[in-house]
Amino acid sequence: MARLTGWLLLWAPLPLLAEETAKAGEIATSGGRAPDTVATILSLGAGLLAVVAIIYGCAWLIRRMGGMTGMNNNAIKVVSVLAIGARERIALVEVGQQQILLGITPSTIRTLHVFDEPVVDAGNAGSSDFARKLQSMIGKSWSAPERKD
Template identity: 75%
Template sequence: MWIKTAVASLLLLALPAIAEETAEAIKSAPAKVAGNAPDTLGTLLSLGVGLLAVIAVIYGCAWIIRRMNGMTGMNNNAIKVVSVMAIGARERIALIEVGGQQILLGITPSAIRTLQVFEEPVVDAGKATSGDFAKRLQGMIGKSWTAPSKE
């Protein structure tokens, strides 16, 4: 879609220059003499160079867009992953810190859900250990991860 837009905009930018050049050529050219053939080699060369320029601009724009998409995650100071714990084969819980708050997230292959938002830090982001996080989480939930409850 954006390739068509780029080609159309390039053509629209080039049309006034082409029209002016053609008008000047018609005014300055003497009357056609019978037997003069148009310069086909020059025309083909001109069209080929123009086509190559348009293709180069399209590839250049695509390269710039690819480079810009890679720059979106450069600021890693705002969000910190404090700890991650696997719950199942593809399920995890993660504790992240954003703006002084710690947020407990449930992560599955199809969704990410907020489980709890802590106003004060549960675990220090600089000294996070998996054992400390697990113990505090067990204390807050009130269940043991290792021993399933039988009722």
């Protein structure tokens, strides 16, 4: 039974194929024109340009809308970032009422210190104020040592 169904499915499209071949033969003998190649290429090119324009328009719209995150960005605030090297940074991030000092490299993000009380006010964080408080917390000097010539 399964073989019979398979043969029927295989032979079913043959009458339709024969009908299309007959119509194509009638067009060729009756002097009908074949589709214009230049018009087809121009139509396809215009469609391609429209699709590319729509893609660029959507990308521009997403950039303008900020990525359409739809999430609450008030929960986490980056208070300050300090570049240590070419690709290394130290960032002070505020989550709720807690501030976290993070070390950021291209391969990892590590927690350096979790502050119990806020070190810097997130509303008016100044870079010199942050550097001074960070220097006092860590105990290192960020300025270059003086030369004795």
